[in-house]
Amino acid sequence: MITKETIHATALELNRLAAIQIPADAREAVQRMYERETKTLSKYVLGQILENYRVAVKEQRPMCADTGLPRFYAKLGNDAVVEGGMVALEGAIRHATAVATADIPIRPNRVHPLSRRDQNNNVGIHSPTVDYSFEPDAEWLDLTVVHKGGLFGGDYRMLFPADGIPGLKRFLLDSISEFFRRGMSCQPVVVGLGIGGTKDVCVRLAKEAACLRIIGDRNPDPEVAILEAELMDLGNSTGFGVMGLPGSGAIMDVHVEVAYTHTGGMPVSIQHFCFAHRRMSARIEADNSIDFREDPRWFTPFYRRDSIGYDGIEEPAA
Numbered sequence: 492m493i494t495k496e497t498i499h500a501t502a503l504e505l506n507r508l509a510a511i512q513i514p515a516d517a518r519e520a521v522q523r524m525y526e527r528e529t530k531t532l533s534k535y536v537l538g539q540i541l542e543n544y545r546v547a548v549k550e551q552r553p554m555c556a557d558t559g560l561p562r563f564y565a566k567l568g569n570d571a572v573v574e575g576g577m578v579a580l581e582g583a584i585r586h587a588t589a590v591a592t593a594d595i596p597i598r599p600n601r602v603h604p605l606s607r608r609d610q611n612n613n614v615g616i617h618s619p620t621v622d623y624s625f626e627p628d629a630e631w632l633d634l635t636v637v638h639k640g641g642l643f644g645g646d647y648r649m650l651f652p653a654d655g656i657p658g659l660k661r662f663l664l665d666s667i668s669e670f671f672r673r674g675m676s677c678q679p680v681v682v683g684l685g686i687g688g689t690k691d692v693c694v695r696l697a698k699e700a701a702c703l704r705i706i707g708d709r710n711p712d713p714e715v716a717i718l719e720a721e722l723m724d725l726g727n728s729t730g731f732g733v734m735g736l737p738g739s740g741a742i743m744d745v746h747v748e749v750a751y752t753h754t755g756g757m758p759v760s761i762q763h764f765c766f767a768h769r770r771m772s773a774r775i776e777a778d779n780s781i782d783f784r785e786d787p788r789w790f791t792p793f794y795r796r797d798s799i800g801y802d803g804i805e806e807p808a809a
């Protein structure tokens with residue numbers, strides 16, 4: 492059985508690692524951009540970002556003063572047993588987030604949206620969020636924490652089937668001109684696109700695509716993978732470099748996720764995840780051993796399944 496104490500200790504350490512240690516895929520992407528950048532100011536900023544990554548680890552301090560809004564993703568094996576159930580799991584995550592806010596420390600950014608009441612611990616109504624998914628034939632619990640602010644770089648548009656790929660490209664370019672020219676999503680960024688579903692589903696998918704896949708990863712659907720590469724080339728051909736400066740590109744990667752949608756529409760959402768690319772994951776096994784890793788492994792074949800059945804689960808007779 493996975494205990495509350497293990498979940499609490501894991502959530503605490505995830506917050507600490509995410510705040511301080513930018514994952515290797517993001518560090519290497521920024522390094523590659525630095526090496527190929529030809530414009531002086533953009534190259535200088537990229538060099539300072541790399542230095543910022545290094546100093547944060549050396550001094551064990553958060554990589555950005557704005558530590559965003561901690562949010563959790565929990566993927567549960569279908570056979571996982573959690574002591575006290577999901578209520579205890581969320582209790583452990585909330586308590587660990589409050590402790591992490593005081594101890595790391597991370598900035599207590601969460602306030603009530605109207606009264607601006609600040610509980611000084613990043614905990615409140617729907618805070619931190621915990622999103623769930625499930626996996627067959629497993630007893631483990633995967634926990635991922637993401638520190639992302641969400642003030643800028645997010646957008647939604649209802650497109651129609653006839654808008655097609657050109658409509659998606661137009662939306663990407665509009666989001667770049669909206670956020671890049673003012674340096675408002677702190678580029679370089681990973682761009683996530685959620686296409687299809689309903690408005691809420693495509694916004695969720697865009698955020699997951701930006702935050703929960705490693706840089707360089709391609710969608711297993713070849714058509715979607717080609718779109719990811721095309722959008723990345725397009726986005727990096729605008730003349731924008733990092734932080735609104737002229738340069739050779741400010742996109743580390745483009746990740747696209749799709750959901751079946753209403754036949755009359757093609758809703759789409761875009762999310763930018765900045766160079767303070769704070770995510771960390773861990774697997775807790777049934778014996779309470781913990782393995783920390785940088786790849787969230789959120790988008791599994793089961794999570795992206797498109798049929799009624801899956802492996803041993805039979806489809807009903809026609």
Ligand code: SF4
Nearest residue numbers: 555557676677765767
């Ligand atoms: S967008 Fe990213 S880099 Fe910019 S202030 Fe927010 S967390 Fe820091």
